[in-house]
Amino acid sequence: MRESKGMRTEGMNGKEQTAEQIVTRKHTSCLRRGFQVWPELEYGKPPALGDFRWTDDLILSTWKQAETGRPPENGLEYRVGRSGGGFDLLDFKFPGKEKRLPGDVPVDLRLGLNRRKRDRKIEIPIPFYGAGMSYGSISERIMLSRARAAQEWKTFTSTGEGGYPESVAAYKDHVITQVATGMFGVREETIQYAPIVEFKYAQGAKPGLGGHLLGDKATSAVAQMRESVPWVSLFSPFPFHSVYSVEDHKKHIDWVRTVNPRALISVKVSTPTDIDMVAVGSYYAGAHIVHVDGAYGGTGAAPEIAKKNIAMPVEFAIPRVHRYLEQEGIRDDVVVMASGGIRTAWDVAKAIALGADGAVLGTAELVALGCTRCSNCERGRGCPFGLTTTDPELAQLVEPEWGAMRIGNLYRSFAWQLKEILRGLGLESIAALRGRRDLLVYRRAAGKAGGAS
Numbered sequence: 262m263r264e265s266k267g268m269r270t271e272g273m274n275g276k277e278q279t280a281e282q283i284v285t286r287k288h289t290s291c292l293r294r295g296f297q298v299w300p301e302l303e304y305g306k307p308p309a310l311g312d313f314r315w316t317d318d319l320i321l322s323t324w325k326q327a328e329t330g331r332p333p334e335n336g337l338e339y340r341v342g343r344s345g346g347g348f349d350l351l352d353f354k355f356p357g358k359e360k361r362l363p364g365d366v367p368v369d370l371r372l373g374l375n376r377r378k379r380d381r382k383i384e385i386p387i388p389f390y391g392a393g394m395s396y397g398s399i400s401e402r403i404m405l406s407r408a409r410a411a412q413e414w415k416t417f418t419s420t421g422e423g424g425y426p427e428s429v430a431a432y433k434d435h436v437i438t439q440v441a442t443g444m445f446g447v448r449e450e451t452i453q454y455a456p457i458v459e460f461k462y463a464q465g466a467k468p469g470l471g472g473h474l475l476g477d478k479a480t481s482a483v484a485q486m487r488e489s490v491p492w493v494s495l496f497s498p499f500p501f502h503s504v505y506s507v508e509d510h511k512k513h514i515d516w517v518r519t520v521n522p523r524a525l526i527s528v529k530v531s532t533p534t535d536i537d538m539v540a541v542g543s544y545y546a547g548a549h550i551v552h553v554d555g556a557y558g559g560t561g562a563a564p565e566i567a568k569k570n571i572a573m574p575v576e577f578a579i580p581r582v583h584r585y586l587e588q589e590g591i592r593d594d595v596v597v598m599a600s601g602g603i604r605t606a607w608d609v610a611k612a613i614a615l616g617a618d619g620a621v622l623g624t625a626e627l628v629a630l631g632c633t634r635c636s637n638c639e640r641g642r643g644c645p646f647g648l649t650t651t652d653p654e655l656a657q658l659v660e661p662e663w664g665a666m667r668i669g670n671l672y673r674s675f676a677w678q679l680k681e682i683l684r685g686l687g688l689e690s691i692a693a694l695r696g697r698r699d700l701l702v703y704r705r706a707a708g709k710a711g712g713a714s
């Protein structure tokens with residue numbers, strides 16, 4: 262194939278194409294056909310797809326939602342996995358048809374991201390946004406796909422630690438700039454035009470381990486953005502060596518707000534046992550958003566030994582944070598976002614019922630783009646579907662328009678399901694669901710989740 266790159270031939274549309282373009286087009290169309298056909302179950306389910314958290318049903322139903330903007334109606338379980346714990350054992354206690362809101366009553370999904378009396382107000386129309394994934398861990402095209410979807414839905418995506426290429430700057434009003442321990446890609450101008458700056462103190466999938474970008478993925482463009490050397494592995498230390506107290510943390514926030522006084526501050530933390538104290542400290546240091554990242558997040562790039570084995574599951578962390586902030590009398594002054602294992606619209610609703618204000622989606626967006634959870638993100642050339650890769654050939658498999666369409670459709674399906682859940686519960690707004698643990702039931706035996714009836 263490499264030798265034939267220069268050969269030109271006429272394509273179906275009459276335009277000349279190189280052999281490489283033809284191979285890419287064939288490969289891409291076969292992959293996309295697969296994303297459409299498998300969820301139809303015409304050939305059953307693909308063998309060995311998924312695991313107990315991201316089951317074959319959840320992966321296929323996410324592909325279906327990314328295609329159609331609605332959950333599947335062919336029996337695929339799109340609400341829970343089979344982990345035997347956490348969100349998979351929680352269900353909603355629907356009060357009955359007489360309490361259900363009629364279809365003509367509007368349901369409000371809006372979420373304000375600044376509850377303080379001062380500073381600018383930012384509101385998103387859906388109670389979720391995209392999680393940090395760095396340039397280098399994913400390709401420029403995936404960043405663009407996520408940013409376009411965020412713009413379309415008037416919500417946000419996050420850069421992760423690694424800055425962002427110039428092409429993403431066109432969507433800057435919908436891009437959260439992340440500042441993490443390696444300070445990779447952090448520039449004065451990216452802070453100046455960020456509506457939200459996110460300090461990543463830890464990641465739920467690998468707390469205490471910092472970040473690692475394999476040398477194979479540190480291409481010239483990625484290395485330039487990170488002010489490093491191409492093809493050299495990059496480590497972000499743990500923790501910030503300038504932050505050992507709430508006062509140090511406040512200095513960081515003051516620094517960002519000096520550069521950009523209009524920026525809201527989000528603080529991303531993992532879930533140690535004293536997460537409640539961390540949340541309160543973050544608030545008093547000046548954070549507008551406390552982003553609680555539980556143990557189940559992370560792409561295939563997070564080491565297996567760390568994933569699920571170190572931090573607390575987010576289902577335990579959220580109520581703990583919510584209650585402590587209430588006891589401190591500051592719950593209505595700070596926004597709590599939950600991530601690290603939010604796979605479905607039902608997980609979003611359950612996280613909010615446990616006490617979060619909204620949720621942050623990471624892996625679910627990658628699954629919408631075709632991720633099979635194969636854990637190959639950090640091996641060789643990276644993702645065979647062109648997602649977590651910087652290989653220029655593999656990255657061709659995703660066009661930003663196609664990617665944005667898929668993520669946007671997933672958002673559409675989530676928004677529709679959230680409204681149905683709220684209608685079933687007789688609630689007129691997502692804000693009214695916050696902290697309503699009384700609406701949740703614990704299902705001892707794994708089985709089907711109840712529907713919004």
Ligand code: SF4
Nearest residue numbers: 632633635636638644
């Ligand atoms: S499909 Fe790609 S993004 Fe998903 S786990 Fe495999 S390598 Fe990673």
